[in-house]
Amino acid sequence: MSEPTWVNEVRQIAKRVRRRVLEHTLRHNGGYMSQACSSAEILSTLYCKVMNLAPLDKPLRPRPFPGVPSRSNRIYRTGAEFNGRPLAHQDRFFLSPAHYALVLYAILIETGRMDPTGLEDFNRDGSSVEMIGAEHSPGMEVTSGSLGQCLSQAAGIALARRINGDQGKVWVFMSDGEFQIGQTWEAIAAVAFHRLDRLAVYVDVNRQQCDGLVANVMQLEPLHQRLESFGWRVVRVDGHDPGALAAPAAQAADGRPLAVLCDTDPCHGLQLLRANAPKLHYLRFKNPDERDAFRRVLEAM
Amino acid sequence: METLSRVHARSLVAWARDKPKAVVLSADLTSSCEADAFRDAFPDRFFSMGVAEQNMLSFAAGLAREGFLPLVHTFAVFIYRRAFDQVAMSVAYANLPVKMFGFLPGITTPGGATHQAVEDVALMRTLPNMTVLETGDATEVESVLDVAASVPGPVYVRMLRGELPRLFPAAEPLRLDQPRVLSRGKDLTILSSGLCTEEALPAVALLKSRGVAVEHLHLSTLKPCNHPAILQALAQPKYGVLTLENHLVTGGLGSIAAEKIAENGLGVKLCRLGLQDTFAHGASKGYLMREYGLDALALVRAAEQAVKTDLNIRAEDLAQMRVETVPSEAKPEDL
Numbered sequence: 268m269s270e271p272t273w274v275n276e277v278r279q280i281a282k283r284v285r286r287r288v289l290e291h292t293l294r295h296n297g298g299y300m301s302q303a304c305s306s307a308e309i310l311s312t313l314y315c316k317v318m319n320l321a322p323l324d325k326p327l328r329p330r331p332f333p334g335v336p337s338r339s340n341r342i343y344r345t346g347a348e349f350n351g352r353p354l355a356h357q358d359r360f361f362l363s364p365a366h367y368a369l370v371l372y373a374i375l376i377e378t379g380r381m382d383p384t385g386l387e388d389f390n391r392d393g394s395s396v397e398m399i400g401a402e403h404s405p406g407m408e409v410t411s412g413s414l415g416q417c418l419s420q421a422a423g424i425a426l427a428r429r430i431n432g433d434q435g436k437v438w439v440f441m442s443d444g445e446f447q448i449g450q451t452w453e454a455i456a457a458v459a460f461h462r463l464d465r466l467a468v469y470v471d472v473n474r475q476q477c478d479g480l481v482a483n484v485m486q487l488e489p490l491h492q493r494l495e496s497f498g499w500r501v502v503r504v505d506g507h508d509p510g511a512l513a514a515p516a517a518q519a520a521d522g523r524p525l526a527v528l529c530d531t532d533p534c535h536g537l538q539l540l541r542a543n544a545p546k547l548h549y550l551r552f553k554n555p556d557e558r559d560a561f562r563r564v565l566e567a568m
Numbered sequence: 569m570e571t572l573s574r575v576h577a578r579s580l581v582a583w584a585r586d587k588p589k590a591v592v593l594s595a596d597l598t599s600s601c602e603a604d605a606f607r608d609a610f611p612d613r614f615f616s617m618g619v620a621e622q623n624m625l626s627f628a629a630g631l632a633r634e635g636f637l638p639l640v641h642t643f644a645v646f647i648y649r650r651a652f653d654q655v656a657m658s659v660a661y662a663n664l665p666v667k668m669f670g671f672l673p674g675i676t677t678p679g680g681a682t683h684q685a686v687e688d689v690a691l692m693r694t695l696p697n698m699t700v701l702e703t704g705d706a707t708e709v710e711s712v713l714d715v716a717a718s719v720p721g722p723v724y725v726r727m728l729r730g731e732l733p734r735l736f737p738a739a740e741p742l743r744l745d746q747p748r749v750l751s752r753g754k755d756l757t758i759l760s761s762g763l764c765t766e767e768a769l770p771a772v773a774l775l776k777s778r779g780v781a782v783e784h785l786h787l788s789t790l791k792p793c794n795h796p797a798i799l800q801a802l803a804q805p806k807y808g809v810l811t812l813e814n815h816l817v818t819g820g821l822g823s824i825a826a827e828k829i830a831e832n833g834l835g836v837k838l839c840r841l842g843l844q845d846t847f848a849h850g851a852s853k854g855y856l857m858r859e860y861g862l863d864a865l866a867l868v869r870a871a872e873q874a875v876k877t878d879l880n881i882r883a884e885d886l887a888q889m890r891v892e893t894v895p896s897e898a899k900p901e902d903l
Contacts, residue, residue, distance in 0.1 A: 336663040337697055338720055402662065409633075413657045419623045420658055423630020423638075426615070431634065450654070453623035461615070 270510075277315050277509035281307035284373040285536045286568045291369065291386060292550055293562055300550035301540060302442075303370045305473035305506065305531035310374045310440065312512040313469060318358045318438055321351025326382040329396045329405050336402075346395065347408035349380045355433040359424065362407055363417035364442040364471075368400030375406050415448035417441070418468065422458045425466040437466045444476035446487045452497075458524045459498035467516065467525035471506065473533045479545035490528060499526045506531035539564050569891055570734040572706040576669075576727065577602035580639075581609045583713045588613075590637045590717075593628050595621050601641040601671045602729050621646045625654035625666070632664035637717060644670025644685030644726060648692055656695055659722050663697040666723075667716045673702065673726035673762060674814030675843070675860065680850030685726070686843050690819020692724040693791045700791040702726035702762045703742070706734040708788055711741030719744065726762055733766055736786075737895050745789045747797050749897045753781025756874055757805040759798075760812040761787045761821045764862060768812055770889030771864040775871050778879040782871075793824050802828055808837035808874045812867050814857075817842040839870050864889075 284307040292298030314320070327349055334340045347353060350360050362371050369389065375381035385405065388394035395403045402410045411417035418439055425437040445451050458466055472490070474481045481487060494501045500521065504511040506529030515527050533547045534540040539560060540547065552558040584590045584606060591613045598604050598616075607614040617624040621642060628638035640647065647670050648655060659666045670685060677683045692700050699719045703709045709728055716723040736748060750765075751772050760768040765786045772784045783801045787793065802809055802825060809829065813821040822840030829836055843860055857863040864886045872879050 335696070336661065338663060409630075410657055410661055413653050415622075416626045416654060416658050419626030419654070420630040420633070422623075423627040423632075424634055425630075426627075427631045427634030427636050430636075450620075450622040450626070453618070453620035454627070457617060457620065457623050457627060460618070 273316050274509045277308060277311045280311040280315060280374070280377045282536065282568070283377045284311065284370060286565065287373040287376065287386070288369055289537065289561065289565050289568070291389065293558065293565060295390070296558070297549065297551045299366055299369050300537070301473065301475060301533035301547035302367050302471075303373065304535045304537050304540065305475070305533045306367060306370055306440075306471045307536070308507045308509055309469050309471055309512060309529050309531070310370060312509045313360065313438060313440070314374055314378045316509065316513045317516040318360055319356070319435065320360065321354060321357050323351060323380055326376070326379050327405070328382045329385040329388050329394065332393055332395045333403055343403070345402045345408040346400070346405045349375050349405045354435070355431070356435050358436045358438055359408070360406070361409060361411070361417050361421045361437070361439045362400065363411050363439055363445060364414060365400045365407070365412035366398075367440070367442070368397065368404055368407070371400065371406045372396060381405050414445050415450040418451060418454040418458070422454055422463055422466060425458070425463045426461060429463065429465065439466065439468045441468055441470045443470055443472045443474065443481055443487065443490070446470075446490060447485045455494065455497045455499065462522050463524055464520040464522050467527065469527045469529060471531055472528050473531045475533045475545070475547050477548045483545075494526045499524050501526045501528060503528040503530065507535055537564065569893055570706075571731055572734060573731050574602055574729070575706045575709045575732050576729060577605040579710045579713065580606045584610060584613070587637065589635060590639060591615060591631060592639045592641060593617050593624050595619055595624050595642040595646060597642050597671070600643070601669065601727075603641045621651040622654050625651040626658040628666045629658035629662065629664050632666050633662070638666050640666060640668045642670070643672045643683060644688050645672070645683060647724070648685070648688045652691060660695040660697045663721045665719070665721060668722070668724045669727045670724060671727045671729055675848045675856040675862070676728070676763065676814065676853050678850045678852060681847045684848055686816050686847065687819060688724070688726065689790055689815050689821070690823070693819065697721050698791065699723045700789070701742070702788055702790055703728050704762050704765045704786060704788060705736055706732040707736040707738050707740065708742040710738070715742050715744050728763065733891070734893055735766060735769065735891070737893055740896060742788045745792050745795050747795055748786040748788070749784070749797060750786055750894050751776065751782050751784035752897050753783050754804050754806060755781040756807050756871055757783040757785070757801045757809045758812065758867070759785050759787060759801070759809065759821055759825055761790065762814045764812040764814050766891065767857065767862065767864045768867055769891045769894065770886050771867040771871070773889050774868065774881050774885055775879065778881065780871065780875055780879070787821060790821065790824065799828060799832060802836060803832070803834050805836060808839065810867065810870050810874065811838070811840045811842070812862065813842040814862060815842050817844060837874070839874060841866055841870055
């Protein structure tokens with residue numbers, strides 16, 4: 268049986284995301300590379316298949332940093348415009364681990380939502396294309412860099428949308444490390460209690476965090492059972508398989524919020540990275556030889 | 569003087585009746601924060617969030633982003649101590665209209681250090697975009713909802729509950745950044761806030777009866793705090809400025825006065841009454857205010873020191889002072 272066209276498209280986009288993030292990491296001697304390796308298929312599936320986002324007329328160019336939100340800031344706007352107009356029937360996307368911003372920017376480029384030159388503004392003074400994305404950054408609309416706050420904010424938005432009668436869903440991308448945070452579990456309980464079943468969470472279970480392996484920093488398994496016991500509908504999938512990733516999102520809502528636990532490999536598509544394990548959180552080249560080795564991989568990609 | 573009970577409980581219901589976007593979030597202290605009448609009147613707009621304040625504050629931010637007016641109710645300590653990061657990053661950073669009603673400000677509770685919000689003004693005042701209000705009587709509790717809702721951004725309110733005096737006429741509501749000038753005089757300036765104003769009133773009356781000309785301002789807006797009457801009151805006294813607050817003397821009303829005096833080069837002596845670099849403990853309000861020097865007698869003694877005269881005022885004299893409802897000396901538009 269041949270794969271549907273969209274599956275192939277997701278795979279191709281995921282590959283191009285890894286390539287773009289590696290290229291960027293080489294140019295700037297640093298980047299959140301393992302996050303691209305683990306999450307490229309998840310984000311690509313969300314953007315290409317799962318989420319109902321309004322299309323854009325043309326890729327947007329990131330704006331300069333508009334200043335922080337305040338009463339006097341008349342030009343302020345969030346980066347949600349990259350996800351299309353927020354109409355009642357459209358979905359909304361929230362990136363919880365804001366350090367995945369580089370991966371999100373790459374996705375936006377590969378899905379035709381951001382102009383490729385936008386990445387040149389990455390981490391540049393006065394730019395909105397920040398290293399740790401904030402709500403003015405492309406594709407983002409809440410400030411989630413203090414990890415654990417995004418799900419609660421998205422839940423408030425989901426409740427508001429339910430009261431307003433919106434048909435659109437709320438999709439939250441999270442990292443597994445965030446399930447060590449107390450607020451995450453407060454939110455997990457509240458979302459289930461208030462039966463916000465138009466909210467769904469995709470979790471990049473890459474088993475990595477800043478200090479190394481999640482299991483050595485603070486164990487969070489059995490995540491599946493823990494979430495289920497809080498009243499969530501939980502599905503565990505291969506986080507690199509587009510078909511498996513998209514399937515749970517197609518199920519009809521049943522009053523329970525949906526959590527898709529995506530088992531991923533932080534070195535997927537970039538085996539050379541495995542030599543750095545378990546320090547995979549941020550890739551910085553230790554010497555020119557290592558950099559050259561990654562450059563040769565890039566050329567072959 | 570009139571005393572009223574459960575003022576917020578009634579006023580919240582009446583106020584919210586024609587405001588369909590107003591929703592109440594509560595963290596298991598619904599009756600304790602007088603939100604129970606709202607819950608019963610508008611069950612569809614009441615959301616129980618459990619004992620989980622961090623989630624509640626971020627959740628409220630999400631509701632506010634979609635055009636709702638979340639009124640967060642819990643004890644003050646659980647807003648700014650338990651959930652300060654969420655208040656700062658989910659609410660204040662985005663300048664969202666989340667209205668936070670913090671009950672049990674300062675040492676108004678026998679609940680002890682865990683329940684006494686003694687540094688909340690200091691923390692909330694430092695947050696960009698934040699407005700900080702403090703209610704001092706029944707009239708202010710009644711009218712604070714309008715003021716909080718009128719601010720296009722986050723508002724933190726030090727809220728009073730239970731039996732409340734009506735110090736200020738019902739026709740003189742709390743107004744944003746409008747101090748109440750309760751007495752005029754050029755010997756001594758007294759700034760008070762919250763329930764400390766109830767303590768300051770008899771003290772001021774006695775001081776005046778002993779010939780001390782007192783300028784007494786009640787501040788119910790601690791941020792912003794830019795009204796020219798405040799600066800004028802700080803600039804004019806012959807003997808100095810006294811501040812009296814139900815809070816640590818650092819970061820709150822006393823610090824506001826100190827900042828204004830220094831920044832404007834007023835060169836006037838300042839004495840800050842309030843908690844002096846200490847936590848408190850569980851006991852009655854009257855006892856704690858006496859013990860920590862936040863009461864009328866403490867103010868009188870500080871005034872005597874400022875004017876360098878023994879005014880022959882005894883505790884018994886204060887007890888005999890009858891406090892009546894006090895209209896402002898000046899109409900707001902005159903200030």
